[in-house]
Amino acid sequence: GDSVTQMEGPVTLSEEAFLTINCTYTATGYPSLFWYVQYPGEGLQLLLKATKADDKGSNKGFEATYRKETTSFHLEKGSVQVSDSAVYFCALSDLSSYKLIFGSGTRLLVRP
Amino acid sequence: DGGITQSPKYLFRKEGQNVTLSCEQNLNHDAMYWYRQDPGQGLRLIYYSQIVNDFQKGDIAEGYSVSREKKESFPLTVTSAQKNPTAFYLCASSTYGQGARSDTQYFGPGTRLTVL
Numbered sequence: 651g652d653s654v655t656q657m658e659g660p661v662t663l664s665e666e667a668f669l670t671i672n673c674t675y676t677a678t679g680y681p682s683l684f685w686y687v688q689y690p691g692e693g694l695q696l697l698l699k700a701t702k703a704d705d706k707g708s709n710k711g712f713e714a715t716y717r718k719e720t721t722s723f724h725l726e727k728g729s730v731q732v733s734d735s736a737v738y739f740c741a742l743s744d745l746s747s748y749k750l751i752f753g754s755g756t757r758l759l760v761r762p
Numbered sequence: 763d764g765g766i767t768q769s770p771k772y773l774f775r776k777e778g779q780n781v782t783l784s785c786e787q788n789l790n791h792d793a794m795y796w797y798r799q800d801p802g803q804g805l806r807l808i809y810y811s812q813i814v815n816d817f818q819k820g821d822i823a824e825g826y827s828v829s830r831e832k833k834e835s836f837p838l839t840v841t842s843a844q845k846n847p848t849a850f851y852l853c854a855s856s857t858y859g860q861g862a863r864s865d866t867q868y869f870g871p872g873t874r875l876t877v878l
Contacts, residue, residue, distance in 0.1 A: 682865050693768075693852055693869040694805075739804060743865040749795075749820070750854075750867055752804040 652677040656740050656753035663760050669727040671756045673714075673740035676721065682743040683707075683716055683723040684750070689736045697725075697738070730760045764789045766870035768853050773875045775840070775847070783838045783873045785853035794836035795854040795867060798822060805852060811836055840875065848877045 657672040675683065682701045686694040698707030703718035714725045723740060740753040766787045775781045785794065793812045797805040807820030811830040825844025830836055836855075840847045851874075854867040 684866070686869075691872075691874075693766075693871045694854075696866060696868065699866060749807060749810065750805075750865075754804040755802075 652681070652742060652744055652751050654740050654742055654751055654753040656738075656756050659737075659755075659757035661756060661758050663730055663758070665732055665760055665762055666729045667760075669725070669730045669734075669758065671725040671738055671740075671758070673723045673725065673753060674721055675723065675740075675742050677742055677744075680718070683714070684741045684743070685712070685714055685723070685725050686739045686741060686752075687736045688739065688755070694739065730758070732760045732762055734758060735760045766853060766855055766868060768851075768870040768873050770873060771871065773873055775875065775877050777877055778842045780839055780841050781875065783840070783851055783853075783875070785836045785838065785870060787834055787836075787853075787855045787870075789855055789868065790833075791855035791857055791868075792833070793856045794830070795856075796820075796826075796828065796836070796838045797852045797854065799850040799852060799872075808838065808851075847875055850874050 653676045655674050684699045685697040687697045688694050698709045700707040700716035706715045712727045714723050737755045737757050739755045741750045769784045795810040796808040799805050806822050808826050809828045811817035814833050817828050817830050827839045850872050852872045853870040856867045
């Protein structure tokens, strides 16, 4: 079945460092891909999405490119801030049922 | 403002009791979902509903029940049959069947259930 694999955390960075969180997927067809962010004690917020190969999703300085050839959707940000500290989830949308399949999440901690 | 509301934010239950978690949305979305999140883990799908008066089991439906009598409401009941119900519960909604890419889910703030 479809699945999503994320790099394990926590990822600890200093403010203004470059961020990469790896995400790879297994799916039949061409699902939509998502990054969600969860701040402590809150629900998930959609960060960005991409719906077809080579699409780049972007929001709030974060970017991710839908790479069909490597089945990847890595999240990047050029300069992280303390306020970016959160848990980040990669997910894909099952094309037949529209269910979301989530990775296990990656905790990011940004130190001043 | 449109959005998804969940209540209560915190809920405490004694063993053997049923409890119902509320989820309401005013986004005019057709589909609604319930997820369970355990510490340090991803989200697992409990139930989902793509249209009023219809719902399907997700990956971990045992010990849970739902109803979908109104488009805007999708309550989840955690029954006494659920062996380990302490968790964070998230409700989500999306459009459905209105285009090939009507698949973005929007989440509520969650309810944290603790069994005493």
